[in-house]
Amino acid sequence: MTFLRRLAVWPCLRLPVRGLYSPTLDVAAAGTVPRVSLTRSKGQLCTHSRKLHSESPSSEATEVELNKLDGGDIGIVEVVMCRQWARNSLGKVFVHQMQELVSTLHHDSAVRVVLFRSAVPGVFCAGADLKERAQMTNAEGERFVHGLRSLMTAIAMLPMPTIAAVDGFALGGGLELALACDLRTAAFSAQMGLIETTRGLLPGAGGSQRLPRAVGFSVAKELIFTGQRLGGERALQLGLVNRAVEQNHDGDAAYKEALGLAREILPQGPIAVRMAKEAMNRGIEVDIASGMAIEGMCYARVIPTRDRQEGMAAFIEKRPPQFTGE
Known part of the structure; x- marks a missing residue:
């Protein structure tokens, strides 16, 4: 099956394969999410059909894209989360685009390893888009969470190995996304947790089932009951992640570790x-x-x-x- 070098459903935010970035924060008004921009230190600049800092993004904006590596890394494919304005929170468009890309990967025999990463500095995935959820009725919210659960199941059922590179916050649904992957790498500075009980909820996209399988029953109960957050080192000690490393100046240490792990898998049958x-x-x-x-x-x-x-x-x-x- 022919595999497109960069497959996306909408016009896209391009992320160079190995270009490095360093984060710069433009702090907005109190109580709002800081606006994030990317300053490239190598490679081409990210481009987009609109301004990155827009608070009301076009419905046609790409929030997830597929990036196929080349050269000696042929067979490694990245799922790049680039919902800049909402810290990769799990909104309707984000989930729909992710579902389509995962479906494409499932049927591509040329793909040997899939790496889930973020293009947003300091964030892997911030969890549910609470602003969107607040506008839903109870029935709509239930259907949306069912779709999230189906997405995580589709990720878990991909036939090839999957790796999540957690370079920042992975909270709630963000950690559930990482748990749906086979392997996880993290920066020491990352923050991970199933924090749903602090919002009067429980993990609804597979977290209550996958976390016990990753860290053990009693540890998972403690983490979910308390809603506590873990750094990369503690996550490694508990077995939540496979590898943890010091964060680097460019903010992509977990990604580099994940890419190295993918390269170890690549030569195998x-x-x-x-x-x-x-x-x-x-x-x-x-x-x-x-x-x-x-x-x-x-x-x-x-x-x-x-x-x-x-x-x-x-x-x-x-x-x-x-x-x-x-």
């Missing part, structure tokens, strides 16, 4: 990696005997592949394998 993910994801939900049967079925699907033959030949010939995903 893509079919084998996908089948390993399926075996683990399905097996963890059943008893050990059923899990063994699932593993056997996944293993059987790898046996007839050219990649398995290539892996064996490369081992015998003492050379790196050249996997093609066939």
Whole structure:
């Protein structure tokens, strides 16, 4: 399947593959969200069809875009969240665009690793768009949360490995998005938490189910009951993230760590990696005997592949394998 180099549903905010940025904050009136701009230190400047600081963005603005890496990183695809004016909060347009991009990824056999990252300095995803939610009726709110839950499930069901790069705030639905990914990296300065109980709610997009699977039952209960926030170091200690690093001057330390992790996955047999993910994801939900049967079925699907033959030949010939995903 042909994969577009940059696929987006609307005219887009471009983010260079490896361009570095440093955040500058323009503090707005008290009680409002600070306006954020990007100052590029390398590569081309981000462009957009309107001013980045607009408080009333056009409905045609891109809030999520897909970025396919090239060169030695072919096979790594980034889902870039760029809802600048609302700190990547989960609004209707954001969720709709994310759903369409995730659906596209699900059917693309050329994609080997998906990396979820933010183009907004200091923020991964700030959670629900409370301004939008306040305008919804109870029934509309329930339908919207159902759509959020479906989005997180679609992310979790992507057949290839997924990595969330948490370089800033990942609160409520933002952490639920990260939890829907297979792996997570974080900067020490990141702030993560399922804070819904502080708003009179509970996690409604999978957090009450995925957090216990990540950190254990009793720890997850404590975190959700108290609504507390964790920094990157504490998140690493609890197993909430796989890797945590000091934040750098450019504010993208977690992204760089995630990209390095993606590069470690990239050379491995893509079919084998996908089948390993399926075996683990399905097996963890059943008893050990059923899990063994699932593993056997996944293993059987790898046996007839050219990649398995290539892996064996490369081992015998003492050379790196050249996997093609066939």
